[in-house]
Amino acid sequence: MKRLKLRDLPAVALVYLSGALVVLVIVAIFYYLAHEARYAFDRPFPYGYRFSLQSPILEPDPYTGQVLDDLTVDPNATLLAANFEGDDGIDEKEEGAPMATLEELEGYHPFGTGSAVIDSLDDLNPQELFRDNWKQAKDATKGDRFILFAFATQEYTQPTMKLAFQPDAAFSPKDCPFDIKLRVIRTPNGIEVEPVEIDLIQNPSGKIELPTWIAKSDEERTNGYVFEMVVTPKKSNFTATIAGFFKTDWAPTLQYPRYGFVPLLLSTMLMALLALAIAVPIGLACSTYLAEIAPARIREWLKPIIEMLASIPTVVLGYFGLMIVAPSVVKVFSQAIGMTSGRSFLTASLVLAFLLLPTVISIGEDALRAVPSSFRDGASALGFTAKETIKKVVLPAARAGVVATVLLGFARAIGETMIIWILSGGTAVMPSIDPVKTLAGPTRGMTDTIAIEMGNVEFEGPHYGHLFMIGLTLFLITLAINLIGYAYGRKRKWLAS
C-alpha cells in the first residue's frame, strides 16, 4: 500500500494532531490539577495565644458574672496572633483597640495587658500600644516577635498575680509548624523572678505566678513585667502543608483552618467498600446468570434493562435515594441502630451499591464470557454440575477478570459525586471504630467535599488549593486503580499456552 499521498497530508496531519491532543488531555489534567493545587502551599500558617492577668483566687467577673478561667470569653485578654483575617473572635469592637488606660480599668478590672510588635524595647512608641496584635501572612513565616506588658492597678490587693495563657480555641498547637516561646525579658525594679521561658507548643496553656506589681500612672504601664513571644518556623511551608493535609481534621472554614483530608479519604474508601460488598456478590451472581445460565431470549430482555439503569443520571438516582430510599432506611434501622436521619453513611452506600450494579454486571459478564468454552466442555465431559463447573472451573479461570471488575467498580464508587453529596449528610468526621455509629451517622467523602465547598472558597486561595489537592489525590487514586484494573482485565492466563 502506498503510505502517503500529498493530497492526504492535511487529513493525516489532523489524525496525528488529534492523537497528540488526546495525549495532551492526559498531561493537561494532571498539570492543571497540580498547578491549582499549588495554592494550597500559599497557606499562611495561623497561630494565636491569649494572655490575661488573674488573681490567684478566681472570683466572678463583676461585669459578666462569669468566672474567667476560659480566656476565650475574657474580654480583657490580649490576643497575639498572626495570619488570619477579619474578626478576631473576642469582640469586633476591640479590633485594634489601644491598650487600656488606668482610668478605663478603674472599677472594672484590676489588671491590664497590652502588646507591641517591635524588635527592641528602645523602639517602643507609647502611641502604638494595643490590646491585641496580629500580623499578616508573609512576615509570619520568617519568624515573629511580640512584646507583652502586664501590670496590676491599685485596686488589686493580693501579694501575687498570675499570667494565664491559652491557645486560641480554634488553633491547635500540636499541628503548628512553628516554635513558639514565651519568656520574661524584663521584671520591674526591685522584683526578682526566676528566668521564665515556656515552650508554648509543649505547654500551650498554663499560668505563671508573679509577685504583684502595680502601675501607678499610665506611663508606668510599660515599666512592669515585659514578656516576649518569639515565633520561629521549624518546618518549611511545603512539609507543613503536606503534613497538615494528612491530618485527621477537616475544618477549612475555621479562623485557623485545618485541612486534614484523612477523614474524607477514609469515608470515601469505606463507603465504596461497603457499596462493593453489597454490589459485587449480587452483581456477579447476576452476571453469572446472564453469562452461564440464562437462555439467549431472557438475556436479550435483561441486558437492556440493566443498561437502562446505567443511563439514569446519578443526580436523579441521588434524588430518588433521598426521597424514597432514605425514609425507608430510617424506618428499618431506627430501632436497630438508632438511626435518626436518612442522610447517613448507610443510605449513601446502599444507593452507591445500586449505582455500581450495571458496571459490575457488564464487566463481570464480559470477564466470564472471555473464559474459553473449552473449559466448560472439559468440565461438562467430566460430569460436573452447573454449579461445580462455575465454581471450580469458570470463576477461577475468570479470576483476573473478576478482580478487574471489582477494581473498576471501586474506582467508579470512589469517584461518584452526586449520590454522596445528596445522601451522606455532609459531616466531615473520622469514621468511628464502632461500626453502628459510623453506619447510622452522617459522613462526607472527597468528591462531595469538592462539589460542596468549591462554591464557597476564595479562588486561588489555600482552601481552593486544598480542594485541588483532594482532586489530584482522587485523580491519582482512580488512575492507579483503573490502570491496575485494565492490566488485570487484559490478563488471560489460558492464552499463555
Add this chain to the structure above:
Amino acid sequence: MASVIGDRIPSRAKLAARDARRKLNSRLFEVWLWSMGVLITLAILAVIVTIVIKGLPAMNWEFLSTGPKEGMKEGGIWPMLRGSILLMIGTLLIVLPVGVFGGVFLAEYAGTSRLVTLVRACVVALAGTPSVIYGLFGLAVFVLLITKHTSLIAGCLTLAMFALPVIVLTTESAIKAVPESFVEAGVSLGMSKWQVIRKVILPAALPGIVTGLVLSTGRAAGEAPPILFTAGIYYSTAKLTFDLEMFKKPVANLPYHLAEGYRQGSVIPEKIIWGTCLTLMLLVLLINLAAIIVRARARKRQVW
C-alpha cells in the same frame, strides 16, 4: 481391569445419594443466580417506574415549553431542557472530530510500541476518571484561565473532555473490528493508507463510532459535577436567542437545576423536581435508544 481408582469406588447406593445431593445443590445455586437476576431487574424497573409515576403529574406540554414562574414554584423547565440540549450538541461538535480522529490515530497510526500501550491504558483510565475531576479541570482552565466566566462554551469544553476518552476507545475498537479483508481489498486497489481509512474503514466502522458518540454524549448530558462550576445558571430573564452571544453566557440545564433544586429544597416544589428528574432521565434514555437503533440497523446490514 486395572482401573485408576480400583476398589476404592463407593457403593452404588452411596454414589446415587451423592449424585442426588449434587444435583439439588446445583439446582439451588441456579435458582439463587436466577433470583439475583430477577431481583436486580425488578429493582431497576421499580426505580424507573417510581420516577415515571412521581414525575408524570408534572409532565405536560406547558411544563416542557415554558420557563419557571412565581419564584420557581410554578411553570416549566424549558430553559433547562434547552440548555441541556445545547450543551449536548456543543459537546458532540467539539468531541466528534478530536475523538474520532484520535481513535483513528490509536487504531491505525500509533503502532504498538510500549509508549502507545501506556497511552491507551491512560485513555482507558481517563474513561474511568470521576466526573468531578473534569469539573475541577474545567474550572481551572476553561473558566479561570481562558474565559474568566462560566459559560455554555466552557461547559461544552468540559463535557467534551469528559466524553473524549470513551469516544476514542469506542472508535478504536470499532475500527479494529473491521475485517482485515476489507482493508486488503482497498489496498489491492492501490489506495493510499488514508484513502483506505476514509473510503473503506470509516464507513464500515461508522455504526460502532456513532453508537459510542451518542452513548457518551448522552452520559455527559446527565452528569452534574462537570457543569457545576463551569456552565450552570439558576435563572435568567434574558430572552432565549440562538447566536454567538449564547455561547458566552452560562445556561440553565437539567442536572444543574436538579442539584440546585436539591439545595434549595424548600423553594422548588417536589412535583417539579420529580418532573425534572423524569425529563432528564427520558432525555438520556431517548439518546440511548437512538444509539441502540443505530446499532441494531447496522448489525442487520453487516454481513461479516
Add this chain to the structure above:
Amino acid sequence: MVSEIASRENIVVEAKDVDFYYGKNQALKGVTIQIIRNKVTCLIGPSGCGKSTFLRSLNRMNDRIAGARHTGLIEIDGENIYSRKTDLMQLRRKVGMVFQKPNPFPTTVYENIAMAPRIHYGFGERELNEIVETALQKAALWDEVKDDYKRKHALALSGGQQQRLCIARTLAINPEIILMDEPCSALDPISTYKIEELIKELSGDYTLIVVTHNMHQAGRISSHTAFFNLGELVEYGTTESIFQRPAKRETEDYVSGRFG
C-alpha cells in the same frame, strides 16, 4: 455389518438409525453401528462428515448445543442413554472425553486430576494422592512431572503433555469408554507419537473411540474403523479390511487419498 462381531457382551456401544439435526441441518443420517469393548475404534471421514457429531452424541455433549435434536437409539451396555432415566453424571463417569485442543483447567497439574474424583466420589487427600499418581503413570506423564506436579501450573506444560494430562484427568473418574475428538490434530509429530502409543496401551483396559482425519493414524492405532461421509456411516469393519479391502467405492477413494 461387521463379520467378526462376536458375542453380544463384547458390544459396548450400539447405535440404531441415528439421525441428528442442528436446527434445520441434518448432521447424521441413519447411523447404525456396534462398537466393541476394550478395542480402539477410529472414526474417519472428510470434514463435516458427522464423525465428531456422532462421537459427541455418545456422551450427550451435544445436549449443550441449542437446537440440537436426534432420533434413533443409542445404547451403552444395553441402556438407552437418551432415556429419561439416564443420569448424565453417571453417563459421563462411564464415558470420558478428550478434546481436539488440550483444555486443562487453569490450575495445577495435581488439581486438574484430583478435582473430578473429589467431586464425584468424595475422596480424601490420601486417596487422591494415589489416584493422581496412578493416573499420571497410566497417561505416561508421571516421569515428566513427578517432581513438581503439585505446584506446576497445567498451562505451563507443553501441548503434548497437556493432552496427556487431559487423558489422565479422564482416567481419574474411572471411565469404561474414552471418546477422543482428533486428540493429536493440535500437536507436533513427537507428541502425536506419544499419544498414539498411549492409546495403544490403554486399549486393553478401555474402549477407545477416536475421531481422526489422519488415515495413517487410524491404521496405526485402531482395530476397527468406521468411515463417515455426508452424515452417513459408509463402511465399518476391522481396520485391516477398511484399508485393504474396502467394500465401497467411496471408501476406497477416501483411503487412497482421491478425495477428502
Add this chain to the structure above:
Amino acid sequence: MTSTLIATIALAGLSPAPAFGTVAVKGSDTMLILNQRFAEAFGKKHPGIAIEVTGGGSSIGINAFINGVADICASSRPMRKSEIDRARSRGATATETPIALDGLAVIVNINNPVTSLTMDQLRRIYIGQINNWSQVGGPNQAIVVLSRDSNSGTYGFFQEKVLKNQNWGRGVRFMPSTAEEARETARTPGAIAYGGVAYFKGRDGIKIIGVAPAEGKPPVLPTEANVRNKSYPIWRYLYYYTNGRPRGEVKTFIDWCLSPEGQSVVEQVGYYSLK
C-alpha cells in the same frame, strides 16, 4: 477539528463583560431565592433589561466581581479586606449596598420545654461541648444538632457569629435547606436547628426559642421589631456589591430593589425589609 477551532476562536473573542442590557447577579446561595424573585418581578416591570441570576456561593460571586464579570455580587457576608484589596488591584472598587435584613431563628421540637438559650450555650451546643438538654435546663435527652450545609452563607455566618469561629461538633448534621431542617426538627424530639426566621413561622411541630445575648441578660425572640432594633443577637445584612456607585441598568435594578415594591419582595421571600 474545525469546530474545535471555531470554539477556540469564539473563546478568544469573548469579552468578559456581559452584553448590553443584561445585569448579571452572582453569588450567595442564601440570596439566590431573593435574587430570583427580584429578577422575576423586575423583569415584568422592565422587560428591556435582562437579569441573570447564578448561585454557587458568596465567594463565587465575589470572585466573579473581582474578575469584573458580574455586575452585582450578592453576598450574605461583608467582603473581607483581602478581597476588597484584590478587587482594587484589578480596578474594581467594591461598593456595598445592604439590600435586606436577616435574623436567624433558633428552633427546637415543639415538645421540648426549653424556651431560651444564651449565645454561649448555643455555641457550646454547636461545638459539641453540651450534648444533653439537661445541661441547659431541659429534659434528660440527647441533643440532635442540625445545621445548614457549608454551601450556604448562613452556615458561615452562624459559625462566625455564634460559634466564634470554632469548629462544628462531631455529631452535627448538615441539611441542604432550611425547610429540611424544619422537617427534621419536627420529627426528632431532641433536635435543634437554626435558619431564616420566615421559614419557620407557622410550621407544625417546631417552636422558635429566645436567645439571650449574654449570661444573665433576658432572652430575646426574633420578632421583626427585635431584629430591626438589633436587640436580637443573631442578625445580619444581605449585601449587593457593585463596582463603584451603581450606574445604568445596574442602578435601575438596585434602585428598584430598594423601592417599596422591591422591599415587599424581600418580605415575601422571608427576610426583613430595610425600612
